Amino acid sequence: MKIKKYLTLTRAGIIESLQFRLSMLVMVIGNLLYLIVIYFLWKAIYASADSDVVNGMTFSDTLIYLVLATALFNFMEMYTVWQIGRDIQSGKIVLDLVKPIDYRRYIFWSFSGSFVTNFLFTFLPTFIVVTAVTHGAIHMGLNLLYFVVSVVLAIMINYSIDFIVATICLYTESIWGINMMKQVIVLLLSGATVPLAFFPDTLRNVVDHLPFQAIYNAPLTLLLDGDPDMKDVCITLGTQLAWCVGMFIVSKLFWKCSIKQITVNGG
Amino acid sequence: MKEIIRINHITKEFKVLNRREGLKGSIKDLFSRDYKIVRAVDDISMSIQQGEIVGYLGPNGAGKSTTIKMMTGVLEPTSGEILVDGNVPYKNRSKNAQNIGVVFGQRSQLWWALPLIESFRLLKDVYQIEDKQYNSIIELYKSLVDIEPLLHKPVRQMSLGQRTLSDILAAFLHDPKIVFLDEPTIGLDVSMKAKIRKLISALNKEKNTTVILTTHDMGDVDALCRRIVIIDKGKMLYDNDIEHLKSFFGSYRTLKIRVDGDLKAQSEVIQKEVPDFAVSADDEWISILVDEDKKKVMDVLNQIQSSHSIKDMKLEEISSEDVIRKIYEEGVE
Numbered sequence: 001m002k003i004k005k006y007l008t009l010t011r012a013g014i015i016e017s018l019q020f021r022l023s024m025l026v027m028v029i030g031n032l033l034y035l036i037v038i039y040f041l042w043k044a045i046y047a048s049a050d051s052d053v054v055n056g057m058t059f060s061d062t063l064i065y066l067v068l069a070t071a072l073f074n075f076m077e078m079y080t081v082w083q084i085g086r087d088i089q090s091g092k093i094v095l096d097l098v099k100p101i102d103y104r105r106y107i108f109w110s111f112s113g114s115f116v117t118n119f120l121f122t123f124l125p126t127f128i129v130v131t132a133v134t135h136g137a138i139h140m141g142l143n144l145l146y147f148v149v150s151v152v153l154a155i156m157i158n159y160s161i162d163f164i165v166a167t168i169c170l171y172t173e174s175i176w177g178i179n180m181m182k183q184v185i186v187l188l189l190s191g192a193t194v195p196l197a198f199f200p201d202t203l204r205n206v207v208d209h210l211p212f213q214a215i216y217n218a219p220l221t222l223l224l225d226g227d228p229d230m231k232d233v234c235i236t237l238g239t240q241l242a243w244c245v246g247m248f249i250v251s252k253l254f255w256k257c258s259i260k261q262i263t264v265n266g267g
Numbered sequence: 268m269k270e271i272i273r274i275n276h277i278t279k280e281f282k283v284l285n286r287r288e289g290l291k292g293s294i295k296d297l298f299s300r301d302y303k304i305v306r307a308v309d310d311i312s313m314s315i316q317q318g319e320i321v322g323y324l325g326p327n328g329a330g331k332s333t334t335i336k337m338m339t340g341v342l343e344p345t346s347g348e349i350l351v352d353g354n355v356p357y358k359n360r361s362k363n364a365q366n367i368g369v370v371f372g373q374r375s376q377l378w379w380a381l382p383l384i385e386s387f388r389l390l391k392d393v394y395q396i397e398d399k400q401y402n403s404i405i406e407l408y409k410s411l412v413d414i415e416p417l418l419h420k421p422v423r424q425m426s427l428g429q430r431t432l433s434d435i436l437a438a439f440l441h442d443p444k445i446v447f448l449d450e451p452t453i454g455l456d457v458s459m460k461a462k463i464r465k466l467i468s469a470l471n472k473e474k475n476t477t478v479i480l481t482t483h484d485m486g487d488v489d490a491l492c493r494r495i496v497i498i499d500k501g502k503m504l505y506d507n508d509i510e511h512l513k514s515f516f517g518s519y520r521t522l523k524i525r526v527d528g529d530l531k532a533q534s535e536v537i538q539k540e541v542p543d544f545a546v547s548a549d550d551e552w553i554s555i556l557v558d559e560d561k562k563k564v565m566d567v568l569n570q571i572q573s574s575h576s577i578k579d580m581k582l583e584e585i586s587s588e589d590v591i592r593k594i595y596e597e598g599v600e
Contacts, residue, residue, distance in 0.1 A: 008392035012378055012385060019380045019421075095376040098339045099393060100364035260343055 005101065006109040013113015024121060031074060031122065038066050055197040062195060064130055064137055065224060069192045069216050071126035072151070075118035076158050076215070078111040081182065084166035085175030097259075104255060108159055115155065139226030146233055150219035153240040158215050160247035161186065167251070167258050191217035211243040271444055271477050272315040272338065277347030279308040279333050279501075307333040309501035310347070317444065318475040320467075322482065322492035322509070326595045330501040331481045335447050338479070339367055352444055365394065368438030372450035375434050377422045383433050384418040387440060394441035401440075408436055411469050412462070428459035435463065439470050445477040446470075452484050464490040485588040497594055504594060512590055518559040521583040522567060523552040526575045533575065540574065541567055552581075 017024075046052070046059045057065070084107065087093040097103055131138050165182045169175050187193050190212040196204060207213050218236050222228065285301045287293070308330045315321055325331050336342040337349055340356030340363045349356055356363040369376070377386040391401050408414050414436065417429055425433065431451060438446050448467065452460045468491055471478050480491060488495060488509065495512060497505040505512065526533050534548035537555070544567070545556045557564050564582060571577065 004392050005395060008389050012381060012389050015385065016378065016380045090374065091371075092374050094336065094339070094341050095369060095371065095374060097341050097360070098364050098367060098369050100361045100395075101393060102361070 006105065009109035010112040010116065013110055014116050017114045017117045027074065028122065031070065034070060035067055039063065042066070057195060057197055060134060060137060064134060065195050065220055067126060067130055068220055068223065071123045072216060072219065073192050074122045075115060076155055078114065078159065078162065080107060080111065080159065080162040081166045081169065081175060081179040083107070085169045085179070088169055089173065104163060104252065138224065143223055143225060143228055146228065146237065147219050147223040150222050150237060150240060153237070153244050154215045154219050156244050157211055157240065157247050160251040161211065163251045164254055167254050170258050186212050186215065189213065190215045211247055214240045214243045268316040268318065270314055271317045271352055273350040274311060274313050275348040276310050276312050277308060277337060277344040277349060278306065278310055279337060279342060280345045281305045281307055307501050311498065311503050313496060313506055315477060317477055318471070319494060320471055320478040320480060320491050322480050322488040322495040324481070324488065324495055324591060325498040329499045331498065332449065335449060335479065335481065339369060339447060365441065366444045368441065368443040368446040370434045370438045370446070370448045370451055372431060372453040375422065375430055377433060377437060379423050380421060382419045382421050386422065386437060390437055390440050396441050400442065404440060404442065407473060411466055428455050431455065432463060432466065435466060439474065439476065442474060443476065445479065448478060448480045450482055452482065452487055460486065467491060485586065485591065489587055497591065499595065509587060512587060519585050520557055520559060520564055522555045522557050522564055523581045523583065524571065524577050525552060525579040526577055537571060540570060
């Protein structure tokens with residue numbers, strides 16, 4: 001009975017995102033343009049390199065990774081910070097705070113509908129096209145299962161980070177700069193824009209100890225590794241789970257402390 | 268009657284940065300620790316019974332919304348105690364949420380892109396409303412307003428009046444014990460205002476829901492509220508029946524008459540006949556401000572009639588708007 005409370009929000013999210021057909025189309029086109037840029041950029045990088053394999057990755061490895069990273073970004077990015085930030089500025093947050101659902105969960109489940117539609121309309125087509133074009137460069141086996149589990153964990157880590165950043169907005173009452181900074185940091189350090197294999201060793205070492213790599217690098221590594229070693233899989237998923245729990249606790253506590261001292265705008 | 272809200276000496280203070288002017292000042296502000304304490308609500312106490320409609324009035328910035336936010340559990344009072352149906356709102360926000368409904372005239376809780384019926388279904392699940400209860404309230408709504416055409420219309424395509432009406436229905440959907448209406452008729456046309464007042468009054472009677480209404484429209488107050496509470500600068504100025512508010516300033520009524528001859532000259536004559544009251548004249552009427560504690564209006568009229576031939580007359584109450592403006596401007600004393 002209780003889960004219905006949340007699934008109804010998912011359902012509304014799906015209906016809502018289907019209302020905006022044009023915006024979906026624009027998103028797909030924007031994506032294509034981005035992918036074309038990536039293609040030529042990395043082609044140039046590989047052309048200027050001495051060998052076909054750079055940092056242990058071939059051109060097609062890199063491209064598959066980045067295309068899937070982009071697709072993953074499109075369905076995981078929830079724009080939570082924008083949403084919460086706008087609600088704080090306009091004072092609409094009051095209406096959500098007086099609902100009999102914990103605010104963190106409420107926002108998460110409200111966005112969950114767009115996961116479903118974005119997964120079906122952007123990630124899945126991209127994945128199928130990549131599989132078809134590369135003739136089986138992506139191994140079809142247990143790695144798909146690991147990938148799904150890993151993505152679920154990644155979504156939760158990503159949400160917790162977003163929520164922490166959104167909570168900071170309660171204090172600053174401005175969103176733009178903070179959100180930009182968050183986006184750049186997350187996309188870079190998670191391996192969404194440049195595969196982590198290309199990072200210099202010292203930076204790589206630092207990044208490995210941050211939660212961001214668990215968002216994009218972890219699921220993509222699990223997906224693209226055709227012959228996964230059980231130990232590596234466990235370590236990757238275990239690390240993700242640890243970050244998931246850790247960030248969850250941090251975001252929850254931070255919210256709990258912050259909500260006490262909010263001053264909601266408007267009269 | 269059962270007490271539903273109890274407020275004991277609550278105070279709410281905000282810490283506000285003292286801002287300086289200009290570019291230089293703004294840069295200095297980045298490092299400033301110069302805060303001042305603003306007391307938005309200052310020692311307010313009241314008790315509200317189940318089923319009452321209370322008009323919660325005060326000029327802009329008086330602290331009305333802050334008090335309401337404390338009752339809904341969004342803000343925590345700096346000191347003092349609030350009990351809403353036995354719960355401390357900010358400590359038990361979720362439980363309190365089941366008991367209250369909220370409408371802010373300028374914002375909507377409805378799902379913007381979805382037809383109204385979808386928002387209702389969502390709220391049904393979020394508030395875990397039983398099917399039977401849900402169906403019966405929808406039936407009630409259908410009997411009160413013509414919602415059929417609204418149900419399948421996306422909220423973003425509604426007019427402001429339709430949206431406000433829908434928001435009010437949404438707030439009552441889970442049969443809350445208390446509904447907070449914050450300026451529900453703001454920006455609406457006369458006929459929509461009347462419709463909304465009728466709806467609120469009907470729902471209050473039908474469900475015995477307690478309604479706390481903040482508004483700047485005295486028409487709302489006159490149509491709906493028996494009791495009004497007025498605050499200004501965070502302090503309570505008045506808490507009593509609306510009738511009492513008028514007598515509070517003496518039981519004045521304005522008697523307006525028209526007589527033969529020049530009104531200006533006649534008014535001076537009448538002034539001599541009724542020396543206790545102020546008499547004035549404009550192009551149309553001679554106005555006599557009668558204090559009924561001293562003399563009944565009928566007696567005054569009789570007295571004047573014995574010496575003048577009255578062509579026309581009318582009697583005007585002092586409106587609550589006049590009284591409240593007087594309170595806002597001059598205070599209670």
